[in-house]
Amino acid sequence: MTEADMTGIEDLSASAEARLAAAASLRSFMQLTLAQRSAVILVDVLGLSLFETCEVTGATLAATKAALHRGRAELKALAAAPDEVAMPKLDPDEERRLRRYIDLFNARDFDGVRALIAEDIELEVVNRTRLRGKKKASTYFGNYDRISDWALSLGFVDGRPAILIRNPQADNAMRGFVLVDWRGDEVVRIRDFRHAPYCVADADIRVLDG
Numbered sequence: 366m367t368e369a370d371m372t373g374i375e376d377l378s379a380s381a382e383a384r385l386a387a388a389a390s391l392r393s394f395m396q397l398t399l400a401q402r403s404a405v406i407l408v409d410v411l412g413l414s415l416f417e418t419c420e421v422t423g424a425t426l427a428a429t430k431a432a433l434h435r436g437r438a439e440l441k442a443l444a445a446a447p448d449e450v451a452m453p454k455l456d457p458d459e460e461r462r463l464r465r466y467i468d469l470f471n472a473r474d475f476d477g478v479r480a481l482i483a484e485d486i487e488l489e490v491v492n493r494t495r496l497r498g499k500k501k502a503s504t505y506f507g508n509y510d511r512i513s514d515w516a517l518s519l520g521f522v523d524g525r526p527a528i529l530i531r532n533p534q535a536d537n538a539m540r541g542f543v544l545v546d547w548r549g550d551e552v553v554r555i556r557d558f559r560h561a562p563y564c565v566a567d568a569d570i571r572v573l574d575g
Contacts, residue, residue: 393440393443393444395539396439396443397436397439397440397566398432398435398436398563398566398567399562399566400422400424400428400432400436401432401433401435401436401439402436403418403421403422403432404418404422404424404429404432404433404436405433405436405437405440407421407422408433409433409437415429415430415433418433453521453524453526453571455519455521455526455573456526459526459547460519460526462547462550463519463526463528463545464519465481466478466481466528466545466552467517467518467519467528469481470509470517470528471516471517473510475506475507475509475510478506479499479503479506481550481551481552482499482502482551482552482553482555483499483548483551483552483553484498484499485497485498485499485553486498486499486502486552486553486554486555487553487554487555488501488502488505488554488555488556488557489555489556489557490505490557490559490560491556491557491558491560491561491564492560492561493560502555505555505557513534514532514533514534514535514540515530515531515532515533515540515559516530516531516532516533516537517529517530517531517543518531518572518573518574519573519574520542520570520571520572520573520574521569521570521571521573522542522544522568522569522570522571523568523569524569525544527542527543527544527570528542528543528544528545529542529570529572530542530543530559539565539570540559540565541557541558541559541560541561541562541564541565542558542564542565542568542570543555543556543557543558543559544556544558
């Protein structure tokens with residue numbers, strides 16, 4: 366299909382959608398999936414045609430139209446939502462435990478982090494691996510020690526206390542999150558979503574620190 370052919374299928378509400386996109390905050394855009402965000406920005410903010418957007422993203426016409434429709438709908442829903450949403454409350458003991466874990470991790474004191482985990486710990490790096498037991502799980506911390514594109518902070522994911530993974534080399538962009546289960550002051554389960562970007566895109570993430 367040529368660009369001329371596709372011009373006729375551009376929707377007639379483009380000007381209204383462009384005004385909505387222009388007024389949207391960065392926070393709103395970041396709550397869209399990558400495909401939705403790309404389609405809305407390219408069409409409604411930059412004014413590209415569907416044909417041009419397909420050329421830039423490499424997506425099919427059907428996928429581009431679907432992403433644009435869903436992205437516009439999501440922006441409308443976000444625009445209609447209350448400006449201020451109350452931050453979930455964090456139990457003081459949970460906060461103390463999480464901050465201790467985060468502080469040790471950010472300081473790369475992985476011996477200190479290992480001291481917090483239980484002998485029977487269960488660890489899952491989503492989309493990568495599952496490990497059971499303190500000896501096997503210890504390799505997980507070594508992997509983080511070999512890279513530098515991360516920093517941890519405290520927040521919430523879908524209303525649950527979570528450890529957020531940011532990339533300080535890319536304006537602290539959200540890289541993923543970690544969910545930790547405790548037995549007293551011992552970590553008994555870790556689920557790391559660093560390699561599951563779809564989970565980040567679909568989650569309600571609230572930043573408590575920073």
